[in-house]
Amino acid sequence: MIPVTEVPAPALVLDESPTRAAAPAPVHSNPNTRVTLGASCTIQEAVALRSYLLAQAAQSGPLEIDGASVQVIDTAGVQLVVAFALDCLEKGVAYKWLSRSETLEKAIDLLGVGALLEYPA
Numbered sequence: 001m002i003p004v005t006e007v008p009a010p011a012l013v014l015d016e017s018p019t020r021a022a023a024p025a026p027v028h029s030n031p032n033t034r035v036t037l038g039a040s041c042t043i044q045e046a047v048a049l050r051s052y053l054l055a056q057a058a059q060s061g062p063l064e065i066d067g068a069s070v071q072v073i074d075t076a077g078v079q080l081v082v083a084f085a086l087d088c089l090e091k092g093v094a095y096k097w098l099s100r101s102e103t104l105e106k107a108i109d110l111l112g113v114g115a116l117l118e119y120p121a
Contacts, residue, residue, distance in 0.1 A: 034064045034065075035095075036066045037067045041080070062093070062095060063094070063095040063096075064098050066099055067099060068099040068101050072103070073104055073107045075111065077107075085116060085119075095119050
């Protein structure tokens with residue numbers, strides 16, 4: 001596990017912005033669904049994280065993944081994020097990363113899975 005100071009926060013948060021409301025969206029709205037990773041993505045959150053990511057991969061896309069809040073992540077958390085990315089690729093659900101925290105980037109680099117997390121252009 002990459003050591004960081006743990007800050008209490010919800011493990012998983014889906015950002016449903018006002019542009020996703022039932023009312024007709026303005027032309028400049030963003031039709032993407034945002035997938036937000038919480039502060040902690042570890043074995044302790046694995047069941048909830050897996051359920052959340054599976055539900056998001058079932059969306060038609062495109063998805064925007066926000067990993068800026070990740071402060072604690074272990075191998076299990078990285079494995080789930082990789083599995084999510086591969087599931088999206090298999091289903092043809094486009095995604096892009098909005099941001100990744102330094103902690104998330106270090107874990108991805110340490111495990112050598114960066115290429116598995118990128119959607120082909």
